[in-house]
Amino acid sequence: MGVTGERLPEGRYGRAAEARTDRGLKIVGSVLGAGLLALIGWFGYDYIAGQKVSAELIKFDVVAADRVDAHLEVRKADGANGYCTVRALAESGAEVGRKEVRFDQAAARVDEVVTIRTTELATAAQLLGCSAD
Numbered sequence: 001m002g003v004t005g006e007r008l009p010e011g012r013y014g015r016a017a018e019a020r021t022d023r024g025l026k027i028v029g030s031v032l033g034a035g036l037l038a039l040i041g042w043f044g045y046d047y048i049a050g051q052k053v054s055a056e057l058i059k060f061d062v063v064a065a066d067r068v069d070a071h072l073e074v075r076k077a078d079g080a081n082g083y084c085t086v087r088a089l090a091e092s093g094a095e096v097g098r099k100e101v102r103f104d105q106a107a108a109r110v111d112e113v114v115t116i117r118t119t120e121l122a123t124a125a126q127l128l129g130c131s132a133d
Contacts, residue, residue, distance in 0.1 A: 052132035053082035053103065058111075060125035066118050070125040074103050074110040082132040086114055088122035096120050 058071040068088045076082060081104045088097035097118035103110055116125065 052077045052080040053084070053130040055084045055127055055130045057086070057125060057127040062122055063115075065121045068097065068116045068118060068122045068125050070114045070116060070127075072101070072110075072112050072114055072127065074112065074130070076103060076108060076110070076132070078108060079106075080132050082130055084130040085128040086116060087126050087128055088116045088118045089124040089126060090120055091123045096122050 053074065053076040055072050055074040058073050060068055060070045063069050070086050072084060072086070074084060081102070083100050083102045085098065085100050087095050087099075090096045097116040099114060099116045101112070101114050103112075116122075
């Protein structure tokens with residue numbers, strides 16, 4: 001005794017309630033997602049803005065078996081003093097030289113070539129980081 005082609009009445013069996021619930025969940029999810037993105041952006045900005053001294057290793061040259069020249073570009077806040085640590089690495093990845101360089105200049109941007117003495121032939125230089133005093 002089956003009936004074909006008959007449709008069930010609209011709104012029966014909770015379809016409208018499910019649609020309202022789905023829409024509400026989508027709105028809540030969107031608001032929470034936007035809030036999370038804003039929070040991550042704020043933390044990122046605070047981290048970058050909070051650094052008074054930062055640097056970038058522009059290039060390095062292996063000058064001799066016991067020496068590497070590293071070109072640093074340092075950016076710092078007005079009146080900030082600090083230092084950056086650079087190291088030289090052998091082909092095996094072992095550290096063969098390290099140097100801390102102070103930056104007390106009044107300029108906000110400083111380009112400097114730093115010479116790192118090494119205990120053996122280095123194949124790379126790496127900027128470990130910078131800190132303000």
